[in-house]
Amino acid sequence: MKTNRTLQIVIIANLTAISTLLYSTLKFPWPFATFLDIQFSNLPAIIGGFALGPLSGVLIVMLRTLLKLAIVGTSTLYVGEGADIIISTATVLASSIVYLRYRTRKGAVVASLAGIVTWVSVAVFANYFFLIDFYINFYFGGDPEPLLQFMSRIPNITIDNFMGLYIVYAAIPMNIVLSGLVYGITFLVYKRISHFIDDLNDKFFPRDRLSPTVKTDENPS
Numbered sequence: 001m002k003t004n005r006t007l008q009i010v011i012i013a014n015l016t017a018i019s020t021l022l023y024s025t026l027k028f029p030w031p032f033a034t035f036l037d038i039q040f041s042n043l044p045a046i047i048g049g050f051a052l053g054p055l056s057g058v059l060i061v062m063l064r065t066l067l068k069l070a071i072v073g074t075s076t077l078y079v080g081e082g083a084d085i086i087i088s089t090a091t092v093l094a095s096s097i098v099y100l101r102y103r104t105r106k107g108a109v110v111a112s113l114a115g116i117v118t119w120v121s122v123a124v125f126a127n128y129f130f131l132i133d134f135y136i137n138f139y140f141g142g143d144p145e146p147l148l149q150f151m152s153r154i155p156n157i158t159i160d161n162f163m164g165l166y167i168v169y170a171a172i173p174m175n176i177v178l179s180g181l182v183y184g185i186t187f188l189v190y191k192r193i194s195h196f197i198d199d200l201n202d203k204f205f206p207r208d209r210l211s212p213t214v215k216t217d218e219n220p221s
Contacts, residue, residue, distance in 0.1 A: 004205035008052055011197065012060060015044035019064035024072050033170035034150045035135075042088050043182050046115065049096030050108075050190055051197055057092035061085060079134050083126045087119060091179070094118035108190070112183040119179040120172060127171045132163065 023041035030036040041064060049057025065081050074081055095115030099107055132147075140146045144159055151157055154169045 004201060007197070007201055007205060008056065011052065012048060012056055012063075015048045016060050016063040016067065019044040019060055020067040020071070023064055023068045030170055030174040032151060032153050033166060033174070035147075036170055036174050038174065038178050038181075040178075040182060040185075042091060042119075043185060045088060045092050046095060046182065046186050047190060047193060049092045050099050050111070050186070051194055053100060054093050054096040057096050058089050061088040061092060076134075077138065079131070079138075083131055086126060087122045090122045091115050091119040095183070108187060112187060115183055116176070116179040120175045123175040124167060124171050128163065128167060132166065 019041045022039060022043065027037040027039045030038060042061075045057045045060040045064070048060045062085070065085055069078075069081060092115075095111040095118070098114045099111035101107070102110065136142060136144050136147055144162060148157060148159065148162055151162065151166060151170065154162075154165050157165050
């Protein structure tokens, strides 16, 4: 089935609102690096990417970030938000492009795996090459010692080895857990959401089946 443009806008607006709420409120610190948060703001963007296409998913990422900045502001001179945009955009694009091509249950699994691999890889790259250095220089005047206090549960961590241990104990496992949870939830709920969108489209826009819009037909589960 093809979705009416008006309905697409409504869906994007609602998913953006949910994503913004999740981005700003529901957070759980990672025990080995308490400045890292497990938060689920990418879930609505991934669902939007699956249902409406990659560009819609990316639009949700951009809009939710702008709304978060407007409502809450930034404590990282926009560096944290910039990293979130890079990670989220790459993740949403990777998974939704795969699913756009293969709209089957197997395709959804492959799309989810592509999203997880992209999410973890880009997050590790961002942390290793600029995020940690930024926080050390911006917050602690170039001294990594205060940052180590947030990673005190990592065994045998020192100034000399903290980056490697941070990647092993925090950046990699936290993003694997988070992306796995997000894509697992997506896999479980997407079928119902897709059917709900189809029902709305049938009810309010019954003559738009042949309009040039994005497909939302087969479901991953």
